[in-house]
Amino acid sequence: MKKITFLLFIFCATQVFSQNTETLKKEALRDAQAACNATLKEDFKTLLTFTHPNILKAAGGAEVMEEYLKTTFNQMKANGFAYEVAETKAVSDVVKEQGEYRCYVENYNVMKMNDKRITSTSYMLGFYNETNKKWTFVEAKEMKATGSVIAYFPEFKTSLKIPENTMEMTDIKE
Structure with missing residues (x-):
C-alpha cells in the first residue's frame, strides 16, 4: 500500500510540474511575441518591460535604455533601415535551474536596409519572474562565454542547448 501511495504521489507531482511548465511555455510565447510587437511599433517602454532587469541595471536604468533605443532606431531609419517582420516562432522546453525557470525562444525577423532584405532567426534566453508572473529576455548569443x-549574470550556467543565430541578406529586386 505504501508503494502504491508513493507511486501515486510521484505521478501527481510529475503531472503538476508538467502542466506548470506547459503553462509557462505558453506564457513565454505570449511575452516574447509582445516584445516583438513592441519592437515593430517602436514602443520601447513596453519592450523594456520584457528586458531582463540585469540588463536594464547595467545600462543605467530603463529611462537611459529607452533614450538609447530611440536614438539608435532613428539613426537606423535615417540610413534606410526598417523592420518588416518580428515574430516568435517557437519556445523550447522550460527548465528549472539555479532556482529559476528558463527557456529560449526562436524569433524570426525580416528587415530592410536600402536595397537589401535581411532575414534572420535569432534566439532569446527567457527568465521567468515568479513574483511578476512575467518572462524577461536576453539575447542568447550574448550569454555565451564571449x-x-x-x-551581468554571475555564476550563470544553463543546460539549454541554444541553436546558433542565422542571417541571410538578399538584394531587393523591384
Missing part, C-alpha cells in the same frame, strides 16, 4: 552581457 558574449557582451554574461558578466
Whole structure:
C-alpha cells in the first residue's frame, strides 16, 4: 500500500510540474511575441518591460535604455533601415535551474536596409519572474562565454542547448 501511495504521489507531482511548465511555455510565447510587437511599433517602454532587469541595471536604468533605443532606431531609419517582420516562432522546453525557470525562444525577423532584405532567426534566453508572473529576455548569443552581457549574470550556467543565430541578406529586386 505504501508503494502504491508513493507511486501515486510521484505521478501527481510529475503531472503538476508538467502542466506548470506547459503553462509557462505558453506564457513565454505570449511575452516574447509582445516584445516583438513592441519592437515593430517602436514602443520601447513596453519592450523594456520584457528586458531582463540585469540588463536594464547595467545600462543605467530603463529611462537611459529607452533614450538609447530611440536614438539608435532613428539613426537606423535615417540610413534606410526598417523592420518588416518580428515574430516568435517557437519556445523550447522550460527548465528549472539555479532556482529559476528558463527557456529560449526562436524569433524570426525580416528587415530592410536600402536595397537589401535581411532575414534572420535569432534566439532569446527567457527568465521567468515568479513574483511578476512575467518572462524577461536576453539575447542568447550574448550569454555565451564571449558574449557582451554574461558578466551581468554571475555564476550563470544553463543546460539549454541554444541553436546558433542565422542571417541571410538578399538584394531587393523591384
